[in-house]
Amino acid sequence: MFGLRVTNDSGVIQVSSEKPYMSLHAEGYQAIGSTYRTTITFAQPCTTTQPPIIFIRAERGSESEQTSFKCGVTGSPGNWTGFVLINGNTTQVNYLYWFAAVWRPLTASGNYGMRIRDANGDVCFHASSQLIKFSRVITSWTELYNDGFVATFGSGIIISSDEYMMASHCHTSMVSCYGGIQHIGVTLDADAQVMVTFTGHVTNSGIGYFPLLLAKKS
Known part of the structure; x- marks a missing residue:
């Protein structure tokens, strides 16, 4: 067996050269207000074939009521540009934090930090990526x-x-x-x-x- 494998005290593999890792592509804070439809655009498009996965964390709304959202990624394979949120409760002012994650590390840059490549030579992990768990x-x-x-x-x-x-x-x-x-x-x-x-x-x-x-x- 070749490559690198790092396990924790429980024997769970945390880093290896055999699989990709979910890493942060973009994040932000959005004032939804009472708007029904909100479009959020990434600073840089996501170039993966599969769409990024969107995660949200809503702050408590102005009326301390229920918050509800539907979400759709915008763009196309290789050029995912952002996402759309549909607000299910427009009777209150809503705010939320969000991030978009992808199953690959960010583009490696600079001369420092550890990089791990898979069997195809593609970088599957490097130390400058912010990982999602x-x-x-x-x-x-x-x-x-x-x-x-x-x-x-x-x-x-x-x-x-x-x-x-x-x-x-x-x-x-x-x-x-x-x-x-x-x-x-x-x-x-x-x-x-x-x-x-x-x-x-x-x-x-x-x-x-x-x-x-x-x-x-x-």
């Missing part, structure tokens, strides 16, 4: 509200002050098993409980295995 994955949901048109499910998980919710998988519509289209939103209540909101008829059994990732910046 998944802190928790939520897969269990409890129905909190359902009127047949909108359904909200709670996780019982309170997001911590340094965690972000993955939002970019809540941008596409999906076909309901009962017919029609469902829209998904990632949501926080006034106490910072992580929730998801669906439009259309959906139940606990219908939501099935819907993972929602929480992550932290290194």
Whole structure:
């Protein structure tokens, strides 16, 4: 076996030459206000084939109410330019922190720091990248509200002050098993409980295995 492998005290591989790492592409702070649709543009486009993954951490809104967002990445493969947020609660002023992550290190520059290459010679890790780590994955949901048109499910998980919710998988519509289209939103209540909101008829059994990732910046 060749290459480098670094493990922690628990035997978990933290750095190796065999796989890419999720690193920070861009980050920011956005005053959403009460706007329904907000477009956020990266300072530099993301040149990966796969779209970047968008994570958000909403501050408590002006009315201490529920905040809910859908998210869609803008651009095309090799030229991802930013993302769009759809605000599900325009009755209050919303502010949030965000970051975009990619499954590769940032472009290496300078003459210092460690670089690791994979078997193809591509840089898969270098010391100047700011790595992203998944802190928790939520897969269990409890129905909190359902009127047949909108359904909200709670996780019982309170997001911590340094965690972000993955939002970019809540941008596409999906076909309901009962017919029609469902829209998904990632949501926080006034106490910072992580929730998801669906439009259309959906139940606990219908939501099935819907993972929602929480992550932290290194």
